[in-house]
Amino acid sequence: MDIERFDPIGDPKYTMRISRLTIDKLGIKLYDRVSAVLAELIANSYDADATEVSVSLPWGVTLAGTVRSAEDPQYRIVVxxxxxxxxxxxxxAHYLMVGSDRRLRTGSDLSRERGRPVMGRKGIGKLAAFGICRTIEVITAGSSPADRRPQGWAVSHLVLDIDEMLSDTERDYHPRVGELDGTFTTHRGTTVVLRDFYRKRVNSGPELNRQLAARFGIERTDWRVEVHNSAVAAQAESFILSDLPVDVMEETRVDVSTRPVRSGRQYLPVTGWVAYSRQPYRDEAMAGVRIYARGKIVAQTRDFDIASGFTGEYKLRSYLVGAIHVDWLDDEEDLVRSDRTDIMWNSARGEALAVWGRELIREIGRMGERSIRRRVWEEFRERSGIQATVDAIAPNDRLFRDSVLEAARILVANKDRAALDDRSHVENIVRLALSLGPQRSLLATLAEIAGESDQGLDTVVALFERARVAEMYSLGQIASERVAVVDRLSRLIDDRRSLERPFQELIESAPWLLAPEWTPLGMNESLTRVRAGFERWYAQKFGQTLVTSSIGSRKREPDFVLLHDSGELWIVEIKRMDYHLTDEEYNRAINYLYALDTYLTENPAIGTQFPRRRLTFIVDHIDRLRPASRSSLDSDARIDRRTWRELLDSTLRAHRDFLERVYAMRGVDEDPAAGRQAV
Ligand SMILES: Nc1ncnc2c1ncn2[C@@H]1O[C@H](COP(=O)(O)OP(=O)(O)OP(=O)(O)O)[C@@H](O)[C@H]1O
Ligand SMILES: [Mg+2]
Incomplete structure (x- = not known):
């Protein structure tokens, strides 16, 4: 019975029909990028031994949407x-056959006439265009000498329409025959015209150039692709497809041809290069390592999926670039994924390549880190002119110069080159370096933080920048300010008739006379509040008005000057030159100190900001003090006294290096310390 059903001469009993809907599912939707579609068409021309390919499309336009009006331009893409x-x-046999492996079909993986290693394999590339349009028109003539007629080559002209193709998936599809079909031509070749586009964007010329260049890694003299802009009819605009120009740090370039990929017992050849780019590439086409098989891109990776935690990791992902040729990804075995966006990394060869890549990355990461730092530093030196600045400021102080440069080096270590485009940022770094440089211990701490992590340093630098230390500490400003103050102090001291007021004003405006380490770290506001609060509190408590500042109190001499220095409130009692402090004045000042204590205890919110308080007398003579007062002055660590000369001397000593530099810079012999010694 079974035998009866067997019909050896009729039509095949069983037929497997591949629905054309599979075409839709084959992944043409993945080709929504114009450049990816162009790449498939160009690859086909390459496989057909073309030496010249001309592509024409409108640059920088949106191809018409699904609904079109008559005024909409009828865009075309022609290859x-x-x-x-x-x-x-x-x-x-070939073009209309979907999904047939050309290397099996033709029995060769080389092109017919020029023996090029062909890029095509899967038999689906031509369908890519349906990812962006509905109509593909093919006009072709050829192919072998035997096909040539006396009139020339017979032209085939056919129009494929995706909607027609998918409307009836049961029967065979017969593309419409175009008007040129059956005519003859003197030249062989193929023209593909795309029409009826979906809403797709065509990139600008330069972007298109990069994207296409990134897709091919072919270097042959018998191959030239020119891409024309059809949006501007009048002037001819075009580019020739060439190597992708990637600006790399030459010293980090690794030629991979000397390091084949080990896969089991085999060593598989690779060629190409990997390096660090001079600037981080945000452009997708340029960033990362492009992997080519047979001249066509098959994958692109920024890190070969390396796990975190290696030297230089921080910058690697933005700087790593390369182009490597790995033909064995597309040899006997097809390791390119059918959506053509990546290779099968989990295959044996894919894994071998990944292991190889990670090893390479580790090596280049170490190299790159050093190079980037060096380069950013060189560029910073150039742009900031920091060398000239320190040379001018401190021609004879090598230690100072080195330590400012060292500070700058630490500050720029974590920057990338883009940060140096910001002029004010560069100026800030210079200023910050000038103020940090001389603070050796701070510098050491910074270096330590910088060594630990990039992020930590960032925070610290941001903090400094926000606190505007850099600006306030601009050396030029400090220099002229301090020199002027020192000069004025010397003059006041020399003029024995000077009254208290000018001294008070001077000290208040230049608290560093008392404490060379004093920094203008944004506490002035809280000091104003403390002053006001304390004066009000004092008036209520003792029924007396106090004046704690010489600034803005024209009517009255201040009772004392109140200063602050990082967590410290400082009462400064200033008496004019040659003055003899009286017991009464001494006790009154001490009472101010205790009143201040009480005020700050009663107002802990303010008090905790200034946990330390002290009292300093600047007065030349204390011979009129009673023994009790003297002993309190000697024993209370919070109370001290300086004479005017001591003050000037200690200021000069503390600022000696500094002032020397300034005077040297001015080239004038106006060192007040020199004059002073003679007195
Ligand atoms: N420009 C062309 N000139 C001559 N023949 C072509 C051209 N474009 C396509 N063909 C023929 O049509 C076939 C199908 O092309 P298609 O791009 O679909 O597949 P493929 O190139 O073989 O493989 P892949 O899917 O990997 O690109 C090609 O193998 C080739 O024989
Ligand atoms: Mg192809």
Whole structure:
């Protein structure tokens, strides 16, 4: 019975029909980028031994949407090649055959006439265009000398329409025959015209250039692709597809041809290079390592999936670039994923390549880190002119110069070059370096933080920048300010008739006379509040008005001057030159100190900001003090006294290096210390 059903001469009993809906599912939707579609068409021309390909499309436009009005331009994308073309029979056997492996079909993985390693394999590339348009028109003539007629080469002209193709998936699809079909031509070659686009964006010329260049890694003299802009009819605008120009740090370039990939017992050849780019590439086409098989891009990776935690990691992902040729990814075995966006990394060869890549990355990461730092530093030196600045400020103080440069080096270590484009940022770094440089211990701490992590230093630098230390500490400003103050102090001291007021004003405006380490760290506001609060509190408590500042109190001499220095409130009692402090004045000042204590205890919110308080007398003589007062002065660590000369001397001593530099810079012999010694 079974035998009866067997019909050896009729139509095949069983037929497997591949629905054309699979075409839709084959992944053409993935080709929504114009550049990716162009790449497939160009690859086909290459495989057909073309030496010239001309692509024409409107740059920088949005191809028409699904709903079109009559005024909408009827855009076309045309790819024309001078390859061997196809005969009508070949159109049927090759072009209209979906998903047939050309290397099996033709029995070779080399092109027919020029022996190029062909890029095509899967038999689906031509369908890519349906990712962006509905109509593909093919005009082709060729292909082998035997096909040539006396009139020339017979032209095949067919129009594929995706909607027609998918409307009836049961029967065979017969593309419409175009008007040129059956005519003859003197030249072989294939022209593909795309029409009826979806809403797709065509990039600008330069972007298109980069994207296309990134897709191919072919270096041959018999291959030239020119891409024309059809949006500007009048002037000819075009580019020639060439190598992607990537600006790399030459010293980090690794030629990979000397390091084959180990896969089991085999060593598989690779060629190309990997390096650090001079600037981080945000452009997708340029960033990362492009992997080519047979001249066509098959994958792109920024890190070969390396795990975190290696030297230089921080910058690697933004700086790593390369182009490597790995033909064995597309040899006997097809390791390119069918969506063509990546390779199968989990295959044996894929894994071997990943292991190889990670090893390479570790090595280049170490190299790159050093190079980037060096480069950013060089560029910073150039742009900031910091060398000239320190040379001018401190021609004879090598230690100072080195330590400012060292500070700058630490500050720029974590910057990338883009940060140096900001002029004011560069100026800030210079200023910050000038103020940090001389603070050796701070510098050491910074270096330590910098060594630990990039982020930590960032925070510290941001903090400094926010606190505007840099600006306030601009050396030029400090220099002239301090020199002027020192000069004025010397003059006041020399003029024995000077009254208290000018001294008070001077000390108040230049608290560093008392404490060379004093920094203007943004506490002035809280000091104003403390002053006001304390004066009000004092008036209520003792029924007396107090004046704690010489600034803005024209009517009255201040009772004392109140200063602050990082967590410290400082009562400064200033008496004019040659003055003899009285017991009464001494006790009154001490009472101010205790009143201040009480005030701050009663107002802990303010008090905790200034946990330390002290009292300093600047007065030349204390011979009129009673023994009790003297002993309190000697024993109370919070109370001290200086004479005017001591003050000037200690200021000069503390600022000696500094002032020397300034005077040297001015080239004038006006060192007040020199004059003083003679007195
Ligand atoms: N410009 C062309 N000139 C001559 N023949 C072409 C051209 N474009 C396509 N063909 C023929 O049509 C076939 C199908 O092309 P298609 O791009 O679909 O597949 P493929 O190139 O073989 O493989 P892949 O899917 O990997 O690109 C090609 O193998 C080739 O024989
Ligand atoms: Mg192809």
């Amino acid at each position: 024309r090649d001078n390859g061997h073309g196809m005969s009508a029979a070949e159109v049927n």
